Amino acid sequence: MMDATSKLREHIEKIVPLSDDEFAFVRSHFTIKKYKKHQFLIQEGDAVKYAYFVVSGLLKLVFTDDMLKQHIVSFAMEDWWESDYYAFYTQAEATMALICLEDTEVLCLSFQDYKKLCDGLQKMERFFLEKSNFGFLAAQRRIISWLTSGAKERYEQLLKQYPLLIQRVPKSQLAAYLGVTRETLSRISD
Amino acid sequence: MMDATSKLREHIEKIVPLSDDEFAFVRSHFTIKKYKKHQFLIQEGDAVKYAYFVVSGLLKLVFTDDMLKQHIVSFAMEDWWESDYYAFYTQAEATMALICLEDTEVLCLSFQDYKKLCDGLQKMERFFLEKSNFGFLAAQRRIISWLTSGAKERYEQLLKQYPLLIQRVPKSQLAAYLGVTRETLSRISD
DNA sequence: ATTACAAGGTGATGTATATCACGCTAATCG
DNA sequence: CGATTAGCGTGATATACATCACCTTGTAAT
Numbered sequence: 191m192m193d194a195t196s197k198l199r200e201h202i203e204k205i206v207p208l209s210d211d212e213f214a215f216v217r218s219h220f221t222i223k224k225y226k227k228h229q230f231l232i233q234e235g236d237a238v239k240y241a242y243f244v245v246s247g248l249l250k251l252v253f254t255d256d257m258l259k260q261h262i263v264s265f266a267m268e269d270w271w272e273s274d275y276y277a278f279y280t281q282a283e284a285t286m287a288l289i290c291l292e293d294t295e296v297l298c299l300s301f302q303d304y305k306k307l308c309d310g311l312q313k314m315e316r317f318f319l320e321k322s323n324f325g326f327l328a329a330q331r332r333i334i335s336w337l338t339s340g341a342k343e344r345y346e347q348l349l350k351q352y353p354l355l356i357q358r359v360p361k362s363q364l365a366a367y368l369g370v371t372r373e374t375l376s377r378i379s380d
Numbered sequence: 381m382m383d384a385t386s387k388l389r390e391h392i393e394k395i396v397p398l399s400d401d402e403f404a405f406v407r408s409h410f411t412i413k414k415y416k417k418h419q420f421l422i423q424e425g426d427a428v429k430y431a432y433f434v435v436s437g438l439l440k441l442v443f444t445d446d447m448l449k450q451h452i453v454s455f456a457m458e459d460w461w462e463s464d465y466y467a468f469y470t471q472a473e474a475t476m477a478l479i480c481l482e483d484t485e486v487l488c489l490s491f492q493d494y495k496k497l498c499d500g501l502q503k504m505e506r507f508f509l510e511k512s513n514f515g516f517l518a519a520q521r522r523i524i525s526w527l528t529s530g531a532k533e534r535y536e537q538l539l540k541q542y543p544l545l546i547q548r549v550p551k552s553q554l555a556a557y558l559g560v561t562r563e564t565l566s567r568i569s570d
Numbered sequence: 571a572t573t574a575c576a577a578g579g580t581g582a583t584g585t586a587t588a589t590c591a592c593g594c595t596a597a598t599c600g
Numbered sequence: 601c602g603a604t605t606a607g608c609g610t611g612a613t614a615t616a617c618a619t620c621a622c623c624t625t626g627t628a629a630t
Contacts, residue, residue, distance in 0.1 A: 253524050253527065253528065255528040259528075261524065261527035261528055262527075263520065263524060275513070275516070275517060275520075276517050276520075279513060279517075308506070308509075312502055312505070315502070315505055315509060316498070316505065319505060319508060319512060322512035322513050322516055323465070323469060323512050325516045326465070326512055327466050329516060329520055329523060330453065330454075330465075330466075332523055333453065333519060333522060333523065333526075334443050334451070336523075336526055337443065337451035337452075337453070337559045338443065338445040338451055369526060369527045
């Protein structure tokens with residue numbers, strides 16, 4: 191198993207190569223934390239102090255509607271970044287919760303350190319730009335999937351796109367991500 | 381009416397201030413084009429040469445499914461950026477069409493010039509990072525709207541968020557954006 | 571002026587998905 | 601260990617939305 195620091199470096203260097211000094215600078219902006227299954231990294235109403243890089247484990251980003259129904263906005267597994275980004279960027283209160291589906295180890299980046307990183311090392315701004323572009327494209331793909339497909343096809347597309355994720359997430363949680371009830375998912379996933 | 385160059389400068393300076401020299405450098409990477417209602421800026425299967433900044437007019441980004449049904453992935457009006465971004469970033473063939481809903485004037489930025497702009501002027505990389513972050517958040521809001529709401533509520537949220545857009549777009553086109561039929565939209569929009 | 575088409579509305583009916591109710595099994599925890 | 605809960609499946613019924621067919625009105629083109 192690779193340590194958290196090496197994972198982060200390898201992850202970043204998929205996009206921008208870094209010298210040892212540069213990476214030491216990057217590394218100094220992160221703190222490491224460990225959480226157990228069912229723990230909250232962010233609760234609705236909290237200030238959102240960090241964006242998280244997932245070293246190991248699995249998270250869900252949850253939006254709870256006025257009827258108290260929980261919807262999964264996204265999952266985040268190893269090598270993914272996650273937060274309530276609106277609240278993170280604007281330093282507002284969280285409207286979503288970030289919760290462990292498994293024991294999870296994360297590297298935490300505060301908004302101040304995020305800005306320092308972008309200002310101090312142009313490569314990191316490039317890195318975050320690429321990540322943001324990719325996140326946008328993924329969200330747009332999901333919207334197109336919704337526009338064009340019914341529940342069964344959306345489930346099959348999810349299977350195809352994230353086969354590893356599906357094996358680790360209970361079907362009830364996949365249903366909450368797909369926007370159908372667990373009963374419907376049960377009936378269509380044969 | 382403001383000219384295209386001033387519009388672009390004002391738009392960028394909402395995020396990063398520029399000196400006259402800096403803006404001249406930025407400006408030199410764009411070309412201007414005008415299109416009539418119903419014209420295509422991008423056709424499915426084309427190479428995607430440009431990302432577009434809309435100076436005036438209104439565009440729709442259209443995905444056509446295998447049953448030839450047309451779905452509107454997004455609209456773009458004054459001060460919005462639009463393209464088939466996946467194809468733009470990867471220099472692949474377009475999977476979507478970009479079409480005028482009104483006579484439209486755009487500033488065109490090629491992928492090469494996009495990279496030159498980011499490399500040559502760090503402020504512009506910052507600008508695109510902010511735009512990309514904002515685009516991601518908007519897409520995520522739309523996903524949450526879909527997870528939590530039925531057609532009527534989604535329509536009302538759209539009305540509330542983009543009141544100006546709604547007045548300029550035929551309801552059949554709004555329906556294709558909301559992911560319902562024009563008949564259903566007609567029945568719920570009383 | 572006439573035609574043709576775009577935009578919108580509405581009734582009748584079909585289909586996908588939600589809801590409610592219940593049972594089964596296997597993991598988790600005191 | 602026994603008790604409790606999470607995860608999953610399934611029938612009966614309700615609801616939201618799609619589909620098909622048709623009509624009206626305004627507007628652009630000839």
